[in-house]
Amino acid sequence: MFAMPGASPVTITPAAERQIARLMAGRDAFGLRIGLKKGGCAGMEYTMELAEAAGANEEVIEQGAARVMIAPMAQMFLFGTEIDYETGLLEAGFRFRNPNVTDACGCGESVRFEPIAGSRAGEG
Template sequence: MFSIPGAAPVTITPAAERQIAKLMAGKDAFGLRIGLKKGGCAGMEYTMELAAEPAPNEEVVEQGGARVMIAPMAQMFLFGTQIDYKTDLLESGFKFTNPNVTDACGCGESVRFEPLEGSRATK
């Protein structure tokens, strides 16, 4: 995992902690798995699913009653991300504040990251 010793790779706000714990209890799940997949206008979309157990090489972040698992291929893109849960008059849902994002689509459903140094996309 791309991390700083003693620091969590992602942070969870109290609102997100409550919602994740509620979802886990409702489905008797080990935790909420977060990741990324190709898609959307900007190129990548966040994924979330409840899971019964962590997969090999997943980073597990526990806070209060919430447990988040970070898929291995997403770890370097999610480092430093804050996970929040927002509720307003028209909608509610998880919000990711990710310092690694370089662009996002207008609807906020997809994001873009700069290619990694030395990857094929930078050559």
């Protein structure tokens, strides 16, 4: 929907690709759906869920054995995002390096985007 010809709307690091493929195989899922919802101290939160099929108008990105679907309402906010998976001593999880974020909370769970003309998408 918001893709440029020949360019993926998001990039997936090799570490994220391996983790997504593991999750898909463990649940026999079609892919990992990524979206956004209102919430958190900065206004919006990323959502992730394993899905059995792609929904209407979802952008589907396939890389190796990994498949990511981007919910239609999140596509414009996620364009240009790098999805990574990091493992540390105390925690492990997906990280979104999103050039569209204008502010984030201290814990990194909530983000804010610049409002789009005629919408309230950047407000929390």
